[in-house]
Amino acid sequence: MPDTAPGGAPGTADPGPRPDLGLRADCGSCFGLCCVALPFAASADFAIDKDAGKPCPNLQPDSRCGIHAELRERGFSGCTVFDCFGAGQKVSQVTFGGQDWRGSPRGARQMFDVFPVMRQLHELLWYLAEALTLDPARPLHADLRDALEKTERLTLGSAEELSALDVPAHRGEVNALLLRSSELVRAEVPGRRKDRRGADLMGARLKGADLRGANLRGALLIAADLQGADLRSADLIGADLRDADLRGADLTGCIFLTQAQANAAKGDGATRLPPALTRPSHWKR
Structure with a gap:
């Protein structure tokens, strides 16, 4: 059962409605x-x-x-x-x-x-x-x-x-x-976008990193320090965020992030999540 509570941080953009496909656990x-x-x-x-x-x-x-x-x-x-x-x-x-x-x-x-x-x-x-x-x-x-x-x-x-x-x-x-x-x-993110698809970033020091538009598909970010990192428009599909430190990180507009990934990470009241997700109850306020 998901370990979540209401109150996900509002994003910077409205992602539009999702089809009602019964994709939340009952x-x-x-x-x-x-x-x-x-x-x-x-x-x-x-x-x-x-x-x-x-x-x-x-x-x-x-x-x-x-x-x-x-x-x-x-x-x-x-x-x-x-x-x-x-x-x-x-x-x-x-x-x-x-x-x-x-x-x-x-x-x-x-x-x-x-x-x-x-x-x-x-x-x-x-x-x-x-x-x-x-x-x-x-x-x-x-x-x-x-x-x-x-x-x-x-x-x-x-x-x-x-x-x-x-x-x-x-x-x-x-x-x-x-x-x-x-x-x-x-492609809409200006500047050079980092391609770290499948990269081993376990324990990486990425505090405050500019990861806008980064390709992090399948990246191993276990226990990575992502405090204050800018992850807007980053692709996080399949990324392993277990114990990753997302305190103060901005994930608004990131794509393909799931509730399970957020639940596995560490965050706080300053962490900004996409509107479709809720703030895990174990995160620090």
Whole structure:
């Protein structure tokens, strides 16, 4: 369940409306799929090992987390940064028509197989919906709408169709459009734009850095010092922001930043987020 609270900082530009695709997690309409279907290993993010398909010991019979208010204190910070983009309720209520995995041991395995596929499709829907709000990407809007509609149709397939779906191939098609959208947005930033795609910037000292329009797709920014950095119009798709210090940073107008990435980072009351995101409750005020 996302570890967020209302009150994201207003951005400098209105990104326009996003299509209502049910891309925000509704844990009350899900059967705790993220707590069962996915594996995790004992680490700084999780206090214990858990195999895929095995219920987390903290999962209660009503599909709620028994330690939700204490996840970070109890060593489960990884749970607080996970976001299914609404895939949990789609699988629970649409694909399987409200059938709880507890009542169908045979169908449970199929449900657990479908959930990560749906999660990837919903993440793509999130990015496509955002791309359709980007004015510089207007020349691509027709193609983006087609990709969004195709992806949405895929999410409505049967469990068998979803299990057989070639997700990497579809992701590749969508990513090509997202990259072109990114290029159009970043091209409007004056001056030389940094290209740090996939760069290893773990622990990098980037305090106050001018990263406007930077390509940070897939960059490793774990524990990087980004205090006061200017990240406007930067592409952050897939960037690893775990423990990155975003205090005072300006992320208004950055593109393809997700709530999970913000949740994984450190920030404060001076951090400026895109309007579509909310300020994580664990950030300092």
